[in-house]
Amino acid sequence: MEMKSPPPCPNTVTVRRNPHRRARPTPSTNPPQNIIPSSTTNKPDILPFPIEDIMSMEIPQNPQPDPPLSSPTPASVSENLRVYLRIRPLVSPKTSKDVIGQERNKNAWPQNPVAKKNSLKAKNTKKRSSNICISVNDPQSVTLSPPPALQESKRIKSVVYEGFSRVFAVDSSQNEVYENMVKPLVEDFINGKNGMLAALGPSGSGKTHTVFGTAKEPGMVPLALQHIFKQTKESDSKLSRSFYVSIFEIYSEGGKAERIFDLSPGGAMPQSTVKGLQQVAINDPAHAESLIASAMLKRSTATTNANSQSSRSQCIINIHGLLNEYDKELDVQSNNCMLTIVDLAGAERERRTRNQGSRLLESNFINNTSMVFGLCLRSLLEHQKNPKKPLQKHFQNSLLTRYLRDYLEGKKRMALVLTVKPGEEDYLDTVYLLRQASPYMKIKFNNVDEQLNSVHQKRHIQSLCRVEAPKRKKYCALDSNETEGKSTGDKHQLLEEVTDGPQKSKFDSTNIALVKDDCVDLTIRDRNHQIMQNFAKALWNILKEYKEKLMVADKEIESLNENLGSEKSRYIKLEKEFEDFKSCCTCSKENSMEALKVDTDFHAKVYIAGNECSNFDEAKVKLHSPNLKVSECAGATHDQDVTSRMDESVHPPNLKEPKCSSTPTWDLVFSTQAGVELHSPNLEATECTSTPTHDQDVISLVCESVHSPNLTEYKCSSTPTMDSDISTQVEVRSHSPNLKASVCISTPEHDQCVTTQVDEGVHSPNVKESKCRSTPTWDQDIPSQTEVKSHSPSLKASECTITATHDQDVTSQMGESVHSPSLRESKYTKSPTWDQDISVQVDVNVHSPHSEASKYSSTQDQAQDFLTKKQLDLPPSEEDVVSSKQCNLDVPDCGIRSDNSCKSLNLKKPKRRLLPASSILLRDITAFGIEDEPQKPKGNRGGKILPANEKTQGSISLRRLLQSNLRL
Numbered sequence: 001m002e003m004k005s006p007p008p009c010p011n012t013v014t015v016r017r018n019p020h021r022r023a024r025p026t027p028s029t030n031p032p033q034n035i036i037p038s039s040t041t042n043k044p045d046i047l048p049f050p051i052e053d054i055m056s057m058e059i060p061q062n063p064q065p066d067p068p069l070s071s072p073t074p075a076s077v078s079e080n081l082r083v084y085l086r087i088r089p090l091v092s093p094k095t096s097k098d099v100i101g102q103e104r105n106k107n108a109w110p111q112n113p114v115a116k117k118n119s120l121k122a123k124n125t126k127k128r129s130s131n132i133c134i135s136v137n138d139p140q141s142v143t144l145s146p147p148p149a150l151q152e153s154k155r156i157k158s159v160v161y162e163g164f165s166r167v168f169a170v171d172s173s174q175n176e177v178y179e180n181m182v183k184p185l186v187e188d189f190i191n192g193k194n195g196m197l198a199a200l201g202p203s204g205s206g207k208t209h210t211v212f213g214t215a216k217e218p219g220m221v222p223l224a225l226q227h228i229f230k231q232t233k234e235s236d237s238k239l240s241r242s243f244y245v246s247i248f249e250i251y252s253e254g255g256k257a258e259r260i261f262d263l264s265p266g267g268a269m270p271q272s273t274v275k276g277l278q279q280v281a282i283n284d285p286a287h288a289e290s291l292i293a294s295a296m297l298k299r300s301t302a303t304t305n306a307n308s309q310s311s312r313s314q315c316i317i318n319i320h321g322l323l324n325e326y327d328k329e330l331d332v333q334s335n336n337c338m339l340t341i342v343d344l345a346g347a348e349r350e351r352r353t354r355n356q357g358s359r360l361l362e363s364n365f366i367n368n369t370s371m372v373f374g375l376c377l378r379s380l381l382e383h384q385k386n387p388k389k390p391l392q393k394h395f396q397n398s399l400l401t402r403y404l405r406d407y408l409e410g411k412k413r414m415a416l417v418l419t420v421k422p423g424e425e426d427y428l429d430t431v432y433l434l435r436q437a438s439p440y441m442k443i444k445f446n447n448v449d450e451q452l453n454s455v456h457q458k459r460h461i462q463s464l465c466r467v468e469a470p471k472r473k474k475y476c477a478l479d480s481n482e483t484e485g486k487s488t489g490d491k492h493q494l495l496e497e498v499t500d501g502p503q504k505s506k507f508d509s510t511n512i513a514l515v516k517d518d519c520v521d522l523t524i525r526d527r528n529h530q531i532m533q534n535f536a537k538a539l540w541n542i543l544k545e546y547k548e549k550l551m552v553a554d555k556e557i558e559s560l561n562e563n564l565g566s567e568k569s570r571y572i573k574l575e576k577e578f579e580d581f582k583s584c585c586t587c588s589k590e591n592s593m594e595a596l597k598v599d600t601d602f603h604a605k606v607y608i609a610g611n612e613c614s615n616f617d618e619a620k621v622k623l624h625s626p627n628l629k630v631s632e633c634a635g636a637t638h639d640q641d642v643t644s645r646m647d648e649s650v651h652p653p654n655l656k657e658p659k660c661s662s663t664p665t666w667d668l669v670f671s672t673q674a675g676v677e678l679h680s681p682n683l684e685a686t687e688c689t690s691t692p693t694h695d696q697d698v699i700s701l702v703c704e705s706v707h708s709p710n711l712t713e714y715k716c717s718s719t720p721t722m723d724s725d726i727s728t729q730v731e732v733r734s735h736s737p738n739l740k741a742s743v744c745i746s747t748p749e750h751d752q753c754v755t756t757q758v759d760e761g762v763h764s765p766n767v768k769e770s771k772c773r774s775t776p777t778w779d780q781d782i783p784s785q786t787e788v789k790s791h792s793p794s795l796k797a798s799e800c801t802i803t804a805t806h807d808q809d810v811t812s813q814m815g816e817s818v819h820s821p822s823l824r825e826s827k828y829t830k831s832p833t834w835d836q837d838i839s840v841q842v843d844v845n846v847h848s849p850h851s852e853a854s855k856y857s858s859t860q861d862q863a864q865d866f867l868t869k870k871q872l873d874l875p876p877s878e879e880d881v882v883s884s885k886q887c888n889l890d891v892p893d894c895g896i897r898s899d900n901s902c903k904s905l906n907l908k909k910p911k912r913r914l915l916p917a918s919s920i921l922l923r924d925i926t927a928f929g930i931e932d933e934p935q936k937p938k939g940n941r942g943g944k945i946l947p948a949n950e951k952t953q954g955s956i957s958l959r960r961l962l963q964s965n966l967r968l
C-alpha cells in the first residue's frame, strides 16, 4: 500500500523521475579473456583518432595559476559543484521528546483528531523502525539499500552513490561538517569571493539543524560568522571588512503568490523584491547569533507528520563583506562579496505528511520551488555537457531561483548539502533526492574567477605603486610578481606604460580592466596551447600506428611477390604441359614440336610443324621485337592434310626478310593463308612460296599489307610440280615508297587446275613493274582473275600474262584500274596454243595520261572455244583505238561462238570468281542428262570430299566429253 502513487493533486507539477539507476556490475571473478590479438593477424588495429578524448581531457584552466595577490590559498578557476551528503541520526530522542511533549504551536498541525491519530501512528512506526537504508562506504560514497519489502516485491537492488565531496555520517558533529564543508567557502568569502551553500533534502532530514543548529550545536551560519570575525581580527587591519547580515524568507501563504519576508529585526512589510531588505551590521558573533535567533522566531514553521517544526519557507541568509573606510578610496562597487546560505524547505510527500488545507498548499509551493531549483541545475548540467543546448530559463519560475540566478547559471560558485534520513521508511525520500542530485556533481564552474577579488588586486597594485614608484620606469608594478611564473609576465605588460611622477599612482579602473582581460586571454591561450599539445601527441601516436601497419603491409607485399613468381613459373610449366597434351591428343603418332621460341630479344622466329597426320595449324604472331631479322613459317613434310594459316603482325624495326613457305612433300591437301602486316622500316623483301611437290591440292591465300619504306621486292610464287590443284589468291596492298617490283607467279607444270586471283592495290610511288603470270604448261584448267589497282606514279609497266600452252581451259578475268601518270604500257596477253576453251573477260580502267600502249592479245592457234567479254575505259588515244581494234580482230572468225556484248562490270567489287567454261558446259551437260563418269578424287586419298568447284574440273575425260558434246 505504501508504494502506491498518490492521486494527482491540483496545482502540482509532475516531475519526471530519473530512470532507475542500474546496479553496479558485480566484479567478474573470471580470469580476463585473452586480449592479445591472435598471432595470425599481425596487423595492428589502428584506433580511431581520439579527438573526443582530447577534447574531453581535463585541462587545468590555468596550469600555473597565479596565486591571488593577497590570498594564502591558490584559487582554482574550474571546479565541480561540490555536493555534500549529511545523514542525520536515525532517531533523535530529544526531537522525539520535543515533538511529543512540546506545547502545541498555534500553527501546529494536525489540528483534527484523525490527523493526530495518524501522527501518533507515524511516530509509533518510527519508533518501531530501527533499520537503516543507507550506509556510508567511504567519505565519498554511500550505499542505499531498499527495505526488504521493496527488494522482494519490486526487485529493487542496492545502489551505490559516489562522487560526493564529502559524506557526513550520522555521528558527524556540526564542527566537523563546518570544517569540511563551509570553512572553504568562508575563507573564499574572506578573500573576497562570493559563495553560496544550499541545503536540500526531504522534510525533517536536518537542513535547518545543519544550517542554523541549536544553541548547543550551532549550525553553519553561526560557525561561519564566528570564523569570519575571528579571521578578521587576526588579519591585517588594513584588509579588514565590515560585515552585514540580511536574512529573509520566501513564503507562499495559503497558496498565494510568493512573498519576501524580511526576517531581520524591524524588517519591512512583505514584498516581491529583495530591494529594501535590511542589512544589519554585525560587529561580533554574539550579535550575529542573536540576530539569527530572532529571525528564526519569525520564520514560518509548522508541525507536520515529518517534522515537529517543519520549515514552510525558503530561508536565505546573506553575509555581506565590505571593506573598511581605508579601502573605500578604491572602487566601492567592487568591494562587495557575499556569502549566501539557503535553507530550503524540505520536499514533502503528501502521502507521508498527509497535509491538508493550507499545509497542503504550502507543501505544493515548497515542492514546486524544489523542483524549479532542480530543473535549473539540470539545465545547467545539460548545457555544460552540450553547449548547443540552450540554458533553459527555469529560474523564472520561482522567486528563489530568480534570486539565485547567477549561481544556478554557473556564474558564481556554490555548494550543495544534501540531508537525508537513514530510516527504512525514508528510503523513497532518500532515493529520490540522491537520484536527482547526484548528477549535479558534474556541474562545473568554469572561469568563475570574477570573484577573485579585483579589489585585492587593485589594492595590491596601488600599494606597489606607492612603495616602488621610483623603480618603475621600465617595469610595472605587477612585474614584481615574476616569481609567479613567466606567463604572468605578459599579463602585466600592459602596465609597463606606467611612468614617473604623478602618473605613477594613476592606476585607474581602465588599466585594471585591461589587466583582467589580458589574464583571461592568457588563460585561454594556455588552454589552447595545452589542447594543441595533446592533439599533437595523439596524432603522433596515430602516425606511429600507421607506420607499423605500413611495415606489415610491405612484408605482405614481398611475400605476395614471391608467391606470384612461383605461380608464374608454375603457369609456364602448365602451359608447356598443355601444349604437349594438345599435340598428343591431335596426333596418333609421335608429335614433335621442334621449335617454338618466343623471346622479346630474339633474332629469328621459327615456326615449324611437322607430323604425319592431318594437321591444322594456325600461327598467329604479333611481334614487336626490335631485333627480329628473319621470320619464317614452314609447314608439313609428309602425307599430311595441312591447313596452315599464318597471320603475322610484325613491327620489329630490324626485320629484313619474313618468309612463309609451305613445302608439303607428299600427298597433301594444302590450304595456306598467309596474312602479313609489316611496318618494319628495314624490311627489304617479302617472300611467300608454296611449293607442293607431289599430287597436292594447294589453296593458297596470301594477303600482304606492307608499309615498309625499304621494301623493294615482293614475291609470291606457287609452283606445284605434279598433278596438283592450285587455287591461289594474292592480295597485295603496299605503300612502300621504294617498292620496285611486285611479282606473282603461278607456274603449274603438269595436269593441274589453277585458280588464280590476283588483287593488287599498290600505292608505292616507285613501283615500276607489276607482273602477274600464270603459265600452265600442261592440260590445265585455269580460271584466273587478275585485278590490279595501282596509284603508283612511276608505274611504267603492268603486265598480266597467261600463257596456256596445251589443251587447257582458261577462264580469265582481268580488271585493271590504273592511275599511274607514268604508265606507259599495260599488257594483257593470253596465248592459248592448243585445243583450249578460253573464256576471257577484260575490264580495264586506265587513267594514266601518259599511257602509251594498252595491248590486248589473244592468239588462237588451234581448235578453241572463245567466250570473250571486254570493257575498256581508256583515255582516247590512238593506241587504245588500235588495241581495241586489235582486240576485236583477235576474236576468231571461225564462228564457233563469239559474244561481244560487253556487260558493264562493277569494279568496286574487287573479288569475283568466274566459273570456268568447263563448269558452264558441265552444267549444260547435266541438263542434257549426261552422266559424268565417276571421277577419281585427286589429292584426296584420305577420303576427303573436295568442294564442288574444286573437284577435278579440268579432268581430261570431262573435257573430252564436253568437246564431243559441242561437236554434236
Ligand SMILES: Nc1ncnc2c1ncn2[C@@H]1O[C@H](COP(=O)(O)OP(=O)(O)OP(=O)(O)O)[C@@H](O)[C@H]1O
Pocket (backbone or CB within 6 Å): 087, 088, 089, 092, 095, 201, 202, 203, 204, 205, 206, 207, 208, 209, 210, 307, 309, 310, 311, 312, 344, 345, 346, 347, 419
Ligand atoms: N544531525 C542531527 N543531529 C541531531 N539532531 C538532528 C540532526 N539533524 C536533524 N536533527 C533533528 O531532527 C529534527 C528535524 O530537523 P530539521 O528541522 O532540521 O529538519 P528540516 O530538514 O529542516 O525539516 P524541514 O524541511 O521540514 O524544515 C530536528 O528536531 C533536529 O533537531
